[in-house]
Structure formats: C-alpha cells, structure tokens
Amino acid sequence: MSLIITDDCINCDVCEPECPNSAISPGEEIYEIDANLCTECVGHYDEPQCQQVCPVDCIPKDPDNEESHDELMEKYLIITAAA
Ligand code: SF4
Numbered sequence: 001m002s003l004i005i006t007d008d009c010i011n012c013d014v015c016e017p018e019c020p021n022s023a024i025s026p027g028e029e030i031y032e033i034d035a036n037l038c039t040e041c042v043g044h045y046d047e048p049q050c051q052q053v054c055p056v057d058c059i060p061k062d063p064d065n066e067e068s069h070d071e072l073m074e075k076y077l078i079i080t081a082a083a
C-alpha cells in the first residue's frame with residue numbers, strides 16, 4: 001500500500017530527502033507521494049522513513065492503494081531496475 005499525505009501537512013520539507021524512492025515532491029498546496037514510486041520503504045528500510053520524520057504525523061497508509069508485501073517488493077525491484 002502506498003502512503004498518502006493528508007492536508008494536515010505543514011510543508012516542512014523534512015520527508016522529501018528521506019524517501020529512498022524519490023516518491024515525495026511538493027504539490028500545489030501540500031507535499032505529495034507518487035503511489036507508483038512508494039513501496040512503504042519495502043526493499044530499503046523496515047519502517048516507512050517519511051512517517052518516522054514527519055512532525056505532524058500526517059502520512060497514513062492510503063486505503064485506496066492497498067498492496068501486499070510481495071507486491072511492494074515487486075514494485076521495489078521494478079523501480080531499482082529502471083533506475
Ligand atoms: S513510505 Fe518510504 S517510499 Fe513511501 S513515500 Fe515514504 S519514504 Fe518514500
């Protein structure tokens with residue numbers, strides 16, 4: 001499952017450099033996560049790095065983008081192969 005940034009985001013920019021997949025970028029109003037690039041950090045870390053650093057805890061899992069661990073690992077392998 002990809003993570004999603006809610007409108008509680010205060011645009012602090014702390015999460016963007018922590019993402020190993022470059023999935024986070026500034027959007028028009030708040031920061032955004034590209035669901036095609038977010039692996040919940042599977043393949044890189046045990047925990048989602050953005051969630052660890054967000055000061056306002058506004059990065060939950062996206063219920064509209066459910067993926068199993070195996071699917072996330074497959075996504076990780078595709079992303080790293082393309083990089
Ligand atoms: S969970 Fe990991 S891969 Fe997904 S946006 Fe956060 S830091 Fe990036």
Ligand code: SF4
Pocket residue numbers: 005008009010011012013014015016031053054055056057058059
């Ligand atoms: S760390 Fe949290 S508050 Fe800061 S830009 Fe990222 S999502 Fe927004």
